[in-house]
Each structure stands twice: as C-alpha cells, then as structure tokens.
Amino acid sequence: MNVGGVILIVSVVVIALVIGGYYVFIPEESDIPETIVLDAEMGATYELVFTATWSGESHPSDFPSSAHWSGLIGATHNENVIFWDLGGISSDGIKLMAETGGKGDLIKEVETKIAGQNANQVLSGSGISPSPGQARIVFNMSENYPLVTLVSMVAPSPDWFVGVSGLSLYEDENWVDSKEIELFAYDAGTDGGVDYTSVNVETSPRKLISKSDYPALQGSMGKFVFRRLN
Secondary structure (H helix, E strand, C coil), X not given: CEECCEEEECCCCCCCECCCCCEECCCCCCCCCCEEECCHHHCEEEEEEEEECCCCCCCCCCCCCCCEECCCEEEEEXXXXXXXXXXXXXXXXXXXXXXXXXXXXXXXXHHHHHHCCCEEEEEECCCECXXXXXXXXXXXXXXXXXXXXXXXXEECCCCEEEEEEEEECEECCEECCEEEEEEXXXXXXXXXXXXXXXXXXXXXXXXXXXXXXXXXXXXXCEEEEEEECC
C-alpha cells in the first residue's frame, strides 16, 4: 500500500501512520508494521521500544497494585525549542501529562511549534498496563528536525514521569544506528503529593523539574531504545 510516497507492508491493522503530516500513531496493543520503506530524502526511520522494568520486584517499597504508564507523547523538532528540561519549569502540557497522563495540552504546544517551523510532528503511542511491560512507536526523522522529545507518566503518582528531552539521533552528519537511554523518575514540580496515591496538592508557583526524591522510586525505571530501521 502506498501512502503519500510511503510504502507500508503490514501484518496487523494500524491505527494511523501519517509520515507526510504531523501525527504518528501505533496500534494500542503495541503491534508495529513489519516493514516500512521510505523515500531517501525523508531521512531515517526509527523504532523506539520503551521497556518498563518498574515492578514490585525492582521497587518493592509501596509498589502500587495499579502500576502503569500513560501513553507515549512527544515530538520531533529542532534546537530552537525545548518542551521540558531538568531544572526548568513545566509547561501546561508537561503538567497535564505528569499529573493525569493527558496528551491534549502537550499536543497543542507541539502544534504551535510546528506552525513556527520548529517542530515536525507529534509522536503519540500507547502506554503500558500493567507495569512491567513494553510499548513501541515507529517514526520518521529529517535533518532539519533531528531531535526527539518523548515522555510518559509514572502512574499512579502526583506528577512523576520519565522521558527524554531534545535527544539527537543525528551525530557527526550521520543518523545513529541505535541509542539506549536509562530512565529515571522526574518530578514535574506541579503537585506537592508525597507518595503514589496522594490527594492533589497543586504547587503554586510551580517548582523546577527535578529528579524524584521519593525513596520508593529510586533507581532505574526502564529504558528507551532507539533503533534505526532504514
């Protein structure tokens, strides 16, 4: 099947994969197309595998019975935009994602940057329920937009999340073959809750994004592995 110059050969039903537009989705059950062939000028195609290791075995203290991860959300973009950063203040989009897993506000922020030609596409994928588990997303990169930002909420939690910000997949004038990122929990600084199931305690003004200091949440939560497909 040919979609906007992109040849898709699939063995499953795909929700949507719109390389020529701004949204890239994958099926809810983490299935992915077996083969994606892209025109050379489109850059490189990557698969991101989110492996969540957060479990009662890895983090036995206070581990919640409903442990899960919100749907992946983020963007491909250039160096002129930062959607979140350690030591920065959370935007409304990061706040909503970190507190509820909601994607709407962050999608709007990405769309604004797309309109300003500083981002290329929204990346949106499935979550993981229960944790531990895996989620996958396949997306296209271009030299004009070589950076990836991608996040997921630690759930349940007041405002904790994992992710990458402005990760470059283009180094020394070449697309990297693979990149692995160990994931640790961040505190968005928007809710003063102290444990997984604390009642909402809005932080005003918002505090700086920081690594979570919740004792039960220390150590690796999993990893992102980016692998080039073409």
